[in-house]
Amino acid sequence: MCNYALAILLVCNYLAISQNCKYTLSGKVLDLHDSSVLSGATLVVAETESMTQTSLDGDYTILNLCENTTYSIKILHSSCETKTFYVKISEDTQRDFKLEHHLEELNEIILEGKAYENNTNTTLENNVSNETLERYSTGALGDALNSLSGVSSLNKGNGIVKPIVNGLHSSRIIMVNNGVRMQDQEWGAEHAPNIDINSVGRLTLIKSASALQYGGDAMGGVIIAEALKVPVKDSLYGKTMTSVASNGRGGILTSNLTKSYSSGWFGTAQGTVKRFGDFEAADYILSNTGLIEQNASLHLGLNKFNYGFEGYFSFFSNKIGILRASHLHGAADQVRAFESNTPLIINDFTYNIEAPRQNVKHQLARIKGFKTFENFGILSLQYDYQQNNRLEFDIRRGDDRDKAAMDLKLKTHTLLLDYENDFERQLDLKSGLMARYQNNFANPNTGVRRLIPDYDKYELGIYLLGNFTLDDRWLVEAGARFDYTHLDAYKFYRTSFWEDRNYDVLYPHIVIEDLGTQVLANPNLKFHNASATAGLKYTFKDNYQLFLNYALASRAPNPSELFSEGLHHSGARIELGDLSFNSEVGHKVSVTFQRDHDTFSFSINPYVNTISDFIIIEPTKVLETIRGNFQVWEYRQTNAQLLGVDIDVAYKFTDKLNFTHQLSIVKGYDRSKDLPLISMPPISTKNEISFEHPKFHNLKLALQSEYVFAQNEYPDNNFEVYVPETETTELLDISSTPSAYHLLNFNSSIDFEITKTSLLTVGLGITNILNTSYRNYLNLQRFYADDLGRNFLLNLKFKY
Amino acid sequence: MKKSIFLIPLLILALIFTGCSDDDDTTPEPVNEEELITTMTVTLSPVGGGSDIILKTVDMDGDGGNEPVITVNGVTGNEVSLTVGTSYEGSIELLNESEDPAEDITEEVQEEAEEHQFFYTASSSLDVTTSYEDEDGDGNPIGVDFTLEANEASSGDLTFTLRHEPNKSAAGVSNGDITNAGGETDITETFSVTIEP
Numbered sequence: 001m002c003n004y005a006l007a008i009l010l011v012c013n014y015l016a017i018s019q020n021c022k023y024t025l026s027g028k029v030l031d032l033h034d035s036s037v038l039s040g041a042t043l044v045v046a047e048t049e050s051m052t053q054t055s056l057d058g059d060y061t062i063l064n065l066c067e068n069t070t071y072s073i074k075i076l077h078s079s080c081e082t083k084t085f086y087v088k089i090s091e092d093t094q095r096d097f098k099l100e101h102h103l104e105e106l107n108e109i110i111l112e113g114k115a116y117e118n119n120t121n122t123t124l125e126n127n128v129s130n131e132t133l134e135r136y137s138t139g140a141l142g143d144a145l146n147s148l149s150g151v152s153s154l155n156k157g158n159g160i161v162k163p164i165v166n167g168l169h170s171s172r173i174i175m176v177n178n179g180v181r182m183q184d185q186e187w188g189a190e191h192a193p194n195i196d197i198n199s200v201g202r203l204t205l206i207k208s209a210s211a212l213q214y215g216g217d218a219m220g221g222v223i224i225a226e227a228l229k230v231p232v233k234d235s236l237y238g239k240t241m242t243s244v245a246s247n248g249r250g251g252i253l254t255s256n257l258t259k260s261y262s263s264g265w266f267g268t269a270q271g272t273v274k275r276f277g278d279f280e281a282a283d284y285i286l287s288n289t290g291l292i293e294q295n296a297s298l299h300l301g302l303n304k305f306n307y308g309f310e311g312y313f314s315f316f317s318n319k320i321g322i323l324r325a326s327h328l329h330g331a332a333d334q335v336r337a338f339e340s341n342t343p344l345i346i347n348d349f350t351y352n353i354e355a356p357r358q359n360v361k362h363q364l365a366r367i368k369g370f371k372t373f374e375n376f377g378i379l380s381l382q383y384d385y386q387q388n389n390r391l392e393f394d395i396r397r398g399d400d401r402d403k404a405a406m407d408l409k410l411k412t413h414t415l416l417l418d419y420e421n422d423f424e425r426q427l428d429l430k431s432g433l434m435a436r437y438q439n440n441f442a443n444p445n446t447g448v449r450r451l452i453p454d455y456d457k458y459e460l461g462i463y464l465l466g467n468f469t470l471d472d473r474w475l476v477e478a479g480a481r482f483d484y485t486h487l488d489a490y491k492f493y494r495t496s497f498w499e500d501r502n503y504d505v506l507y508p509h510i511v512i513e514d515l516g517t518q519v520l521a522n523p524n525l526k527f528h529n530a531s532a533t534a535g536l537k538y539t540f541k542d543n544y545q546l547f548l549n550y551a552l553a554s555r556a557p558n559p560s561e562l563f564s565e566g567l568h569h570s571g572a573r574i575e576l577g578d579l580s581f582n583s584e585v586g587h588k589v590s591v592t593f594q595r596d597h598d599t600f601s602f603s604i605n606p607y608v609n610t611i612s613d614f615i616i617i618e619p620t621k622v623l624e625t626i627r628g629n630f631q632v633w634e635y636r637q638t639n640a641q642l643l644g645v646d647i648d649v650a651y652k653f654t655d656k657l658n659f660t661h662q663l664s665i666v667k668g669y670d671r672s673k674d675l676p677l678i679s680m681p682p683i684s685t686k687n688e689i690s691f692e693h694p695k696f697h698n699l700k701l702a703l704q705s706e707y708v709f710a711q712n713e714y715p716d717n718n719f720e721v722y723v724p725e726t727e728t729t730e731l732l733d734i735s736s737t738p739s740a741y742h743l744l745n746f747n748s749s750i751d752f753e754i755t756k757t758s759l760l761t762v763g764l765g766i767t768n769i770l771n772t773s774y775r776n777y778l779n780l781q782r783f784y785a786d787d788l789g790r791n792f793l794l795n796l797k798f799k800y
Numbered sequence: 801m802k803k804s805i806f807l808i809p810l811l812i813l814a815l816i817f818t819g820c821s822d823d824d825d826t827t828p829e830p831v832n833e834e835e836l837i838t839t840m841t842v843t844l845s846p847v848g849g850g851s852d853i854i855l856k857t858v859d860m861d862g863d864g865g866n867e868p869v870i871t872v873n874g875v876t877g878n879e880v881s882l883t884v885g886t887s888y889e890g891s892i893e894l895l896n897e898s899e900d901p902a903e904d905i906t907e908e909v910q911e912e913a914e915e916h917q918f919f920y921t922a923s924s925s926l927d928v929t930t931s932y933e934d935e936d937g938d939g940n941p942i943g944v945d946f947t948l949e950a951n952e953a954s955s956g957d958l959t960f961t962l963r964h965e966p967n968k969s970a971a972g973v974s975n976g977d978i979t980n981a982g983g984e985t986d987i988t989e990t991f992s993v994t995i996e997p
Contacts, residue, residue, distance in 0.1 A: 327984065328984055329964075329984040329985045329986065330985050330988075332985060332988070333984055333985050336982075344982050345982065395964070395965065395984065396835060397835055397908055397909075397912065397915075397964065397986075398834075398835065398908040398911070398912065399834070400834055400835050442828070444828065444829050444830070444831045444832070446831065447831065447832060447833055447834040447835060448831065448833065448835075449831050449833060449862070450828075450831060453828075454828045490827055490828045492828075492830055492831070494861050494864065494865040495861070495865075496861055496865040496866040497864070497865055512827065513827070515830055517860055517861045517865075517898070518830065518861075520827060520828075520830070522827075565864070566863065566864055567862075567863035567864060574863060574864040576864075623864060623867070624867045624868065625859060625862075625863050625864065625867070625868065626837060626838070626840065626857055626858075626859040626862075626868045626987050626988075626989065627837075627863060627985055627986060627987055627988065628985050628988045630863065630864070632864075724921045724923070724957060724959035724961075724988075724990055725921045725959075725978045725979060727923045727924065727957070
């Protein structure tokens with residue numbers, strides 16, 4: 001037998017010699033899910049018994065291959081499943097190979113599911129690649145997410161960027177940072193996620209509530225930020241990057257270093273500093289929009305095949321200026337600001353950040369351990385602690401001048417126990433328990449009534465998720481989750497509001513102190529929420545796939561919706577919540593049809609999201625105060641429906657020339673009142689043409705066009721205000737939407753190999769090339785100022 | 801063995817829940833709203849004798865809640881009568897009466913005079929002339945003290961407005977024209993004035 005094999009080998013060798021064996025096979029080894037390059041992957045060519053490794057860039061080259069021979073190439077990588085590919089050589093060939101993650105991560109992908117976006121050479125993915133993240137290094141996490149179809153952002157200026165997924169945002173989106181669900185007062189429109197974009201290696205978006213392991217209340221979707229995987233081998237590597245931008249006259253410096261051992265131990269340290277002065281619109285300076293950010297994270301752990309543990313700590317701190325001209329008192333001030341085409345206050349450029357501004361510190365610590373039990377599965381236990389300190393500074397008078405107007409401290413402890421089976425390949429099961437305690441403390445020394453009250457929140461959750469692979473074509477998935485929430489709050493109500501709302505009759509038993517003009521109440525609210533998901537995936541021949549998913553989500557009202565009662569300075573409006581709210585329940589059905597192909601790929605993803613008891617805030621009246629008239633916005637519950645479609649298309653003209661297209665449409669309606677919903681993203685489309693020349697220093701050039709239509713469906717919330725100086729009653733138009741706009745962006749990068757193991761990448765980008773003046777419907781500053789003007793970006797990245 | 805694995809985390813869960821529920825014994829203290837202006841009193845003293853006219857607006861629970869209560873000479877309502885050809889010495893007092901004793905906000909305004917200015921805006925039908933009687937460190941008006949001339953018999957609205965951080969160097973602002981003043985409104989109240997013979 002052995003001799004027989006030897007004989008074949010000899011014959012092969014003989015044949016190889018007699019043939020033309022001068023050909024080269026080269027390309028990259030990539031991660032199947034996010035197209036990130038896999039360095040240090042080993043390629044074994046069985047036929048020639050040769051072996052090679054990929055470079056830092058994931059490049060490999062195999063020389064001396066023979067004509068008309070099929071080679072089997074086995075690729076091994078520490079964090080991926082080993083796979084063999086077959087390549088027939090008839091000339092010099094270029095081919096990229098894609099590897100799948102280990103099983104445990106694969107499960108996650110399947111759950112993330114509907115994860116149709118597996119192809120790396122298209123933009124169809126729901127993953128934001130590391131490369132894209134680096135391009136947005138000077139921006140916010142929301143800016144990078146914005147590059148995906150179906151995602152837009154709710155902005156306050158340019159420093160505060162909240163992702164909107166299929167029309168929903170804030171408490172309806174779950175943000176997961178390295179396995180920890182972020183708890184950072186996410187309900188406020190001006191509260192951006194406190195995650196350093198430069199600490200993220202992989203960003204995944206799930207546009208439904210089907211990832212039940214993270215929570216059952218993701219009406220809009222789940223966003224998962226993770227650090228890059230560390231290989232189990234002896235190595236030391238890192239990256240230092242600096243970006244400078246002309247707009248804002250600032251930049252960032254970020255660096256990370258990873259040390260790993262073949263024993264499984266690893267450690268990564270990372271840090272970022274970011275500094276910008278006033279940003280500029282096309283025609284003027286946006287005064288007081290500078291920002292400072294300082295972040296650091298540390299990740300340590302041991303990763304063995306059947307057990308491991310890790311510790312993660314991160315610190316995030318920022319100081320963001322709010323456009324000075326957007327700070328107003330009352331409706332008459334708003335009339336003046338709206339009438340002016342330019343901001344009422346424009347000062348010279350400065351790096352100083354004055355009031356109004358916010359200052360947020362977010363600390364996160366997590367420890368996690370896992371162990372694999374034979375014939376049982378993997379058990380993991382995680383404890384995490386987060387502390388979010390939010391300070392908001394207003395323009396104030398007298399001794400209070402430098403005192404925060406809002407000072408909140410949110411502390412959260414979470415314990416997670418997860419189980420995952422690994423003995424049956426056909427059935428993947430995942431289940432777990434969650435317990436959480438949260439405490440919010442609103443510092444009374446601000447001298448301003450608390451907008452968010454003091455509270456304690458207790459949560460318990462349990463879930464079970466499974467997917468069953470029938471055959472190569474069919475995959476079925478189902479899951480359920482139950483959450484219990486208990487909110488114990490201490491809230492001071494104005495007596496006038498307490499009586500006006502009839503709370504004195506409905507809830508007299510919760511009053512624990514009567515202070516004359518206000519009462520102290522102690523509401524204890526309990527919510528029971530069930531959520532579930534069911535879906536299937538069918539794989540056709542010829543790279544076509546069909547996904548069908550139903551997700552039931554339910555979300556308990558957040559403290560802002562329940563307890564708001566007072567002036568919200570940043571909106572110059574009085575906001576009123578409602579104690580009697582119950583949970584909102586959403587039903588989302590989404591279908592995705594996709595073709596995943598080298599030259600022509602596309603995906604079409606229509607969806608319908610029907611939400612009962614949807615909580616919205618809308619203007620109800622104008623209230624007279626000693627400071628003038630203020631608009632009153634009240635939360636109410638209604639039945640809402642969101643319909644939309646996300647389309648992605650990618651076409652490869654040649655090896656080097658690519659075209660991608662994105663279209664996102666979402667329409668939202670209040671079905672009870674038969675009105676459009678406020679703040680729905682307008683239709684937008686992005687088209688990009690890109691040129692890549694891997695052999696010439698990996699040169700990449702891309703030109704992108706972004707067209708945003710005017711939102712033509714919006715509720716009419718305008719109201720009239722009497723202005724004494726002109727003796728007229730003016731209509732305050734807070735409803736009309738800005739006109740459509742078109743932006744052109746350019747991006748390029750080129751690589752230089754410094755040494756064999758280090759690489760310098762130089763990037764140049766221009767956003768808003770034509771310096772277009774425009775206003776974005778979803779930017780809360782649109783009433784007062786234009787959006788950002790032209791920006792030149794220079795990016796230097798050094799990998800070692 | 802397997803069952804005990806589940807018991808450990810449950811025990812930790814129980815510890816977290818019992819451990820954390822102990823620290824909420826104290827109830828929060830009410831916020832002391834130091835900046836609040838609850839009361840504006842405008843006193844008009846006729847030059848050459850006569851009794852003072854007191855215009856007052858009071859909003860005890862601040863922004864939102866109940867609407868302000870407006871009184872003239874202690875009577876609810878915003879109707880003021882002035883006498884033709886009379887000159888009035890005016891002064892404005894701001895108080896935060898939610899504190900005990902009431903805090904005098906006028907002092908704060910005068911301490912930060914450069915950042916504050918009162919405006920007296922009359923509707924075109926009302927024949928009054930106002931002039932400032934005080935100034936800040938830059939020689940610009942503050943408007944806590946002023947003179948009001950009631951000219952011909954007429955009637956219309958008179959609005960008292962305090963702006964925070966106005967642009968005092970903008971056209972007309974130092975003469976009392978609010979149009980280009982900018983800034984934010986700290987307090988504003990409108991009275992219905994009749995000038996009678």
